Amino acid sequence: MDKSFWNGVFAKGREYRKINVVLLDMMLAKISHGQQPGTCLDIGCGAGDLAAKLAEKGYAVTGADISDVALEKARALVEEKEISGKVRFVQFDAVRDDYATLPFQPFDLITCKDTIAFFNDLEIFFSSLKKVLKEDGHLLVITSIRRKGCLYDERERTISVDPEELIAVARKSFPSFSMVHEDFCEENLSTGIFMS
Numbered sequence: 001m002d003k004s005f006w007n008g009v010f011a012k013g014r015e016y017r018k019i020n021v022v023l024l025d026m027m028l029a030k031i032s033h034g035q036q037p038g039t040c041l042d043i044g045c046g047a048g049d050l051a052a053k054l055a056e057k058g059y060a061v062t063g064a065d066i067s068d069v070a071l072e073k074a075r076a077l078v079e080e081k082e083i084s085g086k087v088r089f090v091q092f093d094a095v096r097d098d099y100a101t102l103p104f105q106p107f108d109l110i111t112c113k114d115t116i117a118f119f120n121d122l123e124i125f126f127s128s129l130k131k132v133l134k135e136d137g138h139l140l141v142i143t144s145i146r147r148k149g150c151l152y153d154e155r156e157r158t159i160s161v162d163p164e165e166l167i168a169v170a171r172k173s174f175p176s177f178s179m180v181h182e183d184f185c186e187e188n189l190s191t192g193i194f195m196s
Helices: 003-011 021-032 049-056 068-080 122-132 154-159 163-170
Strands: 039-043 060-065 087-091 107-113 133-146 178-184 189-195
Touching: 003 068, 021 049, 021 133, 021 189, 039 049, 049 060, 049 068, 049 087, 049 107, 060 068, 068 087, 107 122, 122 133, 122 163, 133 154, 133 163, 163 178, 163 189
Parallel strands: 039 060, 039 107, 060 087, 107 133
Antiparallel strands: 133 189, 178 189
8 A cells, every 4th residue: 555645645635436325224234133333443444434424323433544634534524523432543554554453453343445456465454354353243345346248447447356356365264255235336337345
């Protein structure tokens, strides 16, 4: 991960796709089994959209991102929504930093939205997540996916993953990892929601 790159992206005011609240509610219902929300790690939280929505739903959220510019925006968002007491943001390099240093672990839920395509070694990434997730916890990955037979430009290839490859790597650490929903949003790309 390159901190200066991501600081530049967020400093330019780049907006990323917001989480679909209906889909989020559907996914949280699948994993909650009627239990109260617990602790959550939102890895690659960016400007805090998902972290804020999870806090509004009752989770105690740790939002982690490499970009201090993104984290400033995230803190401003939760203060504006008056939920800053429910979210802690930490600067964290998900590739190089030690996951054991993250506060409030182990986590009941780990979320990763629109960041998975930027990790070079997903096997190490998933193994690291497994170490800070409660035994009965859940992993929720939301990412752009590529469909077979479509041609992709460089941007689309950069921000998306092959769902079969993602599942194969994730299952080394999370045997039940699978795609639970696909939301078609662009001509060639769709959003895949994966869960363990």
